Amino acid sequence: MSEGTDVTAAGNTALTRRWQGVMADNFGTPRLPLVRGEGTRVWDAEGNEYLDFLGGIAVNSLGHAHPAVVRAVSGQVASLGHVSNLFMAEPTVHLAERLVQLTGRPGRVYFSNSGAEANEAAFKIGRLTGRPHTVSAVGGFHGRTMGALALTGQPAKQRPFHPLPAGVTHVPYGDTDALRAAVTEDTALLVLEPVQGENGVIVPPPGYLRAAREITAATGTLLVLDEIQTGIGRTGHWFAGQAEGVDADVITLAKGLGGGLPIGATLVFGPAADLLTPGSHGSTFSGNPVVCAAALAVLDTIEQAGLLDHVTWTGERLRRGVTGLDHPLVREVRGTGLLLGIALAAPFAAEVQQAAQNHGLLVNAVTADTIRLAPPLTVSDREVSAFLTRFAAALEEVHTAQLVAA
Ligand SMILES: *Cc1c(COP(=O)(O)O)cnc(C)c1O
Secondary structure, three states, X not given: OOOOOOHHHHHHHHHHHHHHHHOOHHHOOOOOOEEEEEEOEEEEOOOOEEEXXXXXXXXXXXXXXXXXXXXXXXXXXXXXXXXXXXXOOHHHHHHHHHHHHHHOOOEEEEEEOOHHXXXXXXXXXXXXXXXXXXXXXXXXXXXXXXXXXXXXXOHHHHHHHOOOOOOEXXXXXXXXXXXXXXXXXXXXXXXXXXXXXXXXXXXOOOOHHHHHHHHXXXXXXXXXXXXXXXXXXXXXXXXXXXXXXXXXXXXXXXXXXXXXXXXXEEEEEHHHHHOOOOOOOOOOOOOOHHHHHHHHHHHHHHHHOOHHHHHHHHHHHHHXXXXXXXXXXXXXXXXXXXXXXXXXXXXXXXXXXXXXXHOOEEOEEEEOOEEEEOOOOOOOHHHHHHHHHHHHHHHHHHXXXXXXXX
16 A cells, blocks of 8 residues: 555545645546556555556556556656756667667657647648648547647537647548548648547548558658557557558657656658757657656566567457447447447446446446447456456446336
């Protein structure tokens, strides 16, 4: 038990009240205060234990308090915590080398602190091509800063913040003809997620990313794959684009890369690698050695523990397990690796999320009718079995309640 965790006095409602008194309300009040985590398990302020099948939204790739991350972060912060970009530190360079090496192609890396910033950098790189136009997908999510929001294909999120940076066309996701019509020689960037995560784990038709690569190559447009959710092992590959044999000009990363610490990365290849020149972009914390040390620990552990294969077969087991529940409330299971969307037959995702929590499971109602799962890449077979048992009970509870209500 970590120090400062006051289970008896605090309770879940006490922190919730404090939260409501002082926190900006942009998130709405969160579901639950969590005080401690270990691997796939977390505990709330009343000592209740949960299996965390959301992993901080695809962030805690090695679970909570993984020894390799703890060691890397503690060691780095105790020796050199920050240097600014006027100086350099070895972990930063090392991480860039490793990331480029994982893509198998020569490239360069710009580090930032979040997914939105990774995409913001990509957007600015697009502007530096001199071309005015950008294409991204309807339903896509690329972050909340003004530039990333302009790329995000969700009008409800955009509307209150107009005017946004101009020149972005949104095309239906998965539609190759729409890409062909929209991408021209005026188009700087085509920005796509390999799987639309926030939109409900939407997998495009086979060949879509390859078509995107061909179309952009023909017009000299940079293909940007937003792998912020799909990257770093989440789909059983280092990068989801790799699995499709697609070499993007720009890859953006964040979420799982830092194993719980905030980091974003914009990987650039070919001519795109030369567009950022001294003074063109920056961030005070860019390449901070502590977060880079955490990310290096994540990459090392994925490699040493063989987690890519583990993700592939554990993800398959989880997917088959949910399908095999054969529950009338489950319409289909979408996704790949350990990024799964359980599409419900009716818009009861919020109810299922709550019932799951009551059964000791943390999952996410990503849309009104979809439950998203993104457990740690380290999730064990036993934890998957426990998940299936509890999730079946949660589904049944919601189903029964709805039948009674109907
Ligand atoms: C989460 C996410 C982002 C935004 O990342 P933040 O760190 O929240 O800014 C961008 N793109 C995708 C695909 C994401 O899943």
